[in-house]
Amino acid sequence: xxxxxxxxxxxxxxxxxxxxxxxxxxxxxxxxxxxxxxxxxxxxxxxxxxxxxxxxxxxxxxxxxxxxxxxxxxxxxxxxxxxxxxxxxxxxxxxxxxxxxxxxxxxxxxxxxxxxxxxxxxxxxxxxxxxxxxxxxxxxxxxxxxxxxxxxxxxxxxxxxxxxxxxxxxxxxxxxxxxxxxxxxxxxxxxxxxxxxxxxxxxxxxxxxxxxxxxxxxxxxxxxxxxxxxxxxxxxxxxxxxxxxxxxxxxxxxxxxxxxxxxxxxxxxxxxxxxxxxxxxxxxxxxxxxxxxxxxxxxxxxxxxxxxxxxxxxxxxxxxxx
Amino acid sequence: xxxxxxxxxxxxxxxxxxxxxxxxxxxxxxxxxxxxxxxxxxxxxxxxxxxxxxxxxxxxxxxxxxxxxxxxxxxxxxxxxxxxxxxxxxxxxxxxxxxxxxxxxxxxxxxxxxxxxxxxxxxxxxxxxxxxxxxxxxxxxxxxxxxxxxxxxxxxxxxxxxxxxxxxxxxxxxxxxxxxxxxxxxxxxxxxxxxxxxxxxxxxxxxxxxxxxxxxxxxxxxxxxxxxxxxxxxxxxxxxxxxxxxxxxxxxxxxxxxxxxxxxxxxxxxxxxxxxxxxxxxxxxxxxxxxxxxxxxxxxxxxxxxxxxxxxxxxxxxxx
Numbered sequence: 001x002x003x004x005x006x007x008x009x010x011x012x013x014x015x016x017x018x019x020x021x022x023x024x025x026x027x028x029x030x031x032x033x034x035x036x037x038x039x040x041x042x043x044x045x046x047x048x049x050x051x052x053x054x055x056x057x058x059x060x061x062x063x064x065x066x067x068x069x070x071x072x073x074x075x076x077x078x079x080x081x082x083x084x085x086x087x088x089x090x091x092x093x094x095x096x097x098x099x100x101x102x103x104x105x106x107x108x109x110x111x112x113x114x115x116x117x118x119x120x121x122x123x124x125x126x127x128x129x130x131x132x133x134x135x136x137x138x139x140x141x142x143x144x145x146x147x148x149x150x151x152x153x154x155x156x157x158x159x160x161x162x163x164x165x166x167x168x169x170x171x172x173x174x175x176x177x178x179x180x181x182x183x184x185x186x187x188x189x190x191x192x193x194x195x196x197x198x199x200x201x202x203x204x205x206x207x208x209x210x211x212x213x214x215x216x217x218x219x220x221x222x223x224x225x226x227x228x229x230x231x232x233x234x235x236x237x238x239x240x241x242x243x244x245x246x247x248x249x250x251x252x253x254x255x256x257x258x259x260x261x262x263x264x265x266x267x268x269x270x271x272x273x274x275x276x277x278x279x280x281x282x283x284x285x286x287x288x289x290x291x292x293x294x295x296x297x298x299x300x301x302x303x304x305x306x307x308x309x310x311x312x313x314x315x316x317x318x319x320x321x322x
Numbered sequence: 323x324x325x326x327x328x329x330x331x332x333x334x335x336x337x338x339x340x341x342x343x344x345x346x347x348x349x350x351x352x353x354x355x356x357x358x359x360x361x362x363x364x365x366x367x368x369x370x371x372x373x374x375x376x377x378x379x380x381x382x383x384x385x386x387x388x389x390x391x392x393x394x395x396x397x398x399x400x401x402x403x404x405x406x407x408x409x410x411x412x413x414x415x416x417x418x419x420x421x422x423x424x425x426x427x428x429x430x431x432x433x434x435x436x437x438x439x440x441x442x443x444x445x446x447x448x449x450x451x452x453x454x455x456x457x458x459x460x461x462x463x464x465x466x467x468x469x470x471x472x473x474x475x476x477x478x479x480x481x482x483x484x485x486x487x488x489x490x491x492x493x494x495x496x497x498x499x500x501x502x503x504x505x506x507x508x509x510x511x512x513x514x515x516x517x518x519x520x521x522x523x524x525x526x527x528x529x530x531x532x533x534x535x536x537x538x539x540x541x542x543x544x545x546x547x548x549x550x551x552x553x554x555x556x557x558x559x560x561x562x563x564x565x566x567x568x569x570x571x572x573x574x575x576x577x578x579x580x581x582x583x584x585x586x587x588x589x590x591x592x593x594x595x596x597x598x599x600x601x602x603x604x605x606x607x608x609x610x611x612x613x614x615x616x617x618x619x620x621x622x623x624x625x626x627x628x629x630x631x632x633x634x635x636x637x638x639x640x641x642x
Contacts, residue, residue, distance in 0.1 A: 142625075304459050
């Protein structure tokens with residue numbers, strides 16, 4: 001089989017220095033960020049603030065895992081926020097009792113998978129650029145959601161989702177445990193399985209993938225399906241965190257998840273990066289947002305920082321060509 | 323010579339197949355609309371459609387040029403929000419401020435667009451990412467400036483949106499002139515040809531020594547300028563700007579471009595197709611209004627139109 005580490009080692013000496021540094025750069029940056037924030041504002045390191053940040057990392061982290069698959073496949077998924085909001089609306093669409101949890105889960109994940117299938121079909125079979133395909137499905141899903149809720153969703157989130165989304169066990173949030181489980185499962189799939197190798201090869205060089213007899217279309221479609229399904233799960237977790245659901249739960253997560261992934265070294269030109277890096281990116285983003293609030297700066301700065309970070313991170317990892 | 327003519331004509335027809343389909347759809351929709359409602363058939367409704375398409379036409383014009391180079395401008399939505407909020411915020415009801423502010427807004431749009439172009443050239447990051455980042459930055463800035471509708475404009479300012487020359491809406495006439503000028507520029511100016519060359523084969527264009535930097539600055543600067551025009555028009559129409567005015571314009575501006583047959587991979591298409599695309603989208607919305615379809619379903623329709631359009635024009639080249 002083709003060894004992916006060898007394939008990326010063939011880039012030449014110019015970027016090997018940078019790529020050797022980057023595995024340590026993210027943890028060091030995160031620790032430095034936490035240290036500086038703690039010095040500037042002691043409240044940052046209080047137990048309640050830390051557990052609050054941990055609660056916020058999980059929904060974003062779950063979306064980032066799915067986004068990682070899609071970006072490594074040279075795509076990107078803008079429909080995640082719409083899938084999240086739809087899942088959250090579904091969560092309140094029933095009686096609000098635990099007995100409905102299974103139906104909610106099946107319907108929400110089903111919608112996520114269906115969205116992923118449409119995205120994947122458009123991107124592979126119709127050669128639509130990923131951002132436009134996922135932007136269009138995002139809008140269509142949004143329209144269906146508005147039509148379904150008639151603009152004003154109501155109802156309660158089942159207690160089990162409230163528990164997973166916002167409760168802690170000895171200081172560790174349940175949603176963090178869910179994130180860790182999902183990260184390990186999908187991390188192993190991506191790094192160790194045959195399918196994972198096919199993802200890297202397809203994203204790195206579609207021509208190579210074809211020559212090796214990989215069914216690139218199938219691999220890509222599965223990537224979008226994973227992203228859609230995980231976005232649905234993240235939407236349910238987030239609905240449990242916020243408790244009340246409106247039509248815009250998860251708004252901004254499409255950009256946040258892409259920023260986190262790119263910051264974590266998952267290159268938009270495909271074939272590079274891993275889930276751990278993406279999760280570090282998500283953690284850094286949550287810490288930065290939290291620091292902005294804690295320092296008493298205007299909330300709007302969060303959006304501005306996000307915009308600058310995505311451009312700078314993409315520039316940092318850009319593959320120099322020609 | 324004469325033997326060559328039919329071949330050229332047929333290949334031209336094939337290249338413009340999409341435009342013909344759009345034109346046919348326009349006619350079908352007009353007939354359909356005339357059947358479902360008497361009020362649809364009135365001159366005032368037809369003028370209404372032209373009037374309503376002005377904002378979309380302006381922003382889509384800039385978007386077309388960006389897409390022709392193989393790029394995209396995702397910052398148009400936030401830019402329109404920022405510029406329209408600034409327009410009414412800075413005019414603040416004073417007639418004497420109208421002209422200076424309008425000129426300032428157009429220059430600011432041009433400047434932001436040029437910033438997009440410079441970042442794309444310097445950082446060598448795909449336009450998609452640069453303009454996505456710029457979009458977030460601009461949205462943050464406009465929310466820092468104002469969280470709701472800002473300022474006001476003098477009543478006479480709505481002349482731009484509702485005024486008429488020789489019985490025709492000013493905006494619609496302006497659009498036709500502007501599209502014609504840009505079409506001539508793309509066809510006959512050297513820089514206009516370079517826009518197609520860069521979009522068709524970027525590496526080849528670079529090897530030939532074409533001024534890619536100048537092309538990028540031109541198209542993104544122009545797109546920013548068009549956002550300035552859109553912002554002024556929308557402020558005139560709604561008599562106030564607010565921080566989410568432009569929210570839906572990012573996807574909306576791409577829809578007519580792809581419907582009009584301009585490929586997202588660049589190098590193929592033109593502004594004429596975009597104009598037909600703009601009229602088609604406006605007509606569809608108008609017909610849906612007459613059918614009493616709620617805005618939720620209009621949203622679904624818009625998404626489906628994009629999906630249908632991009633699935634019909636299959637792109638054989640690289641993906642964004």
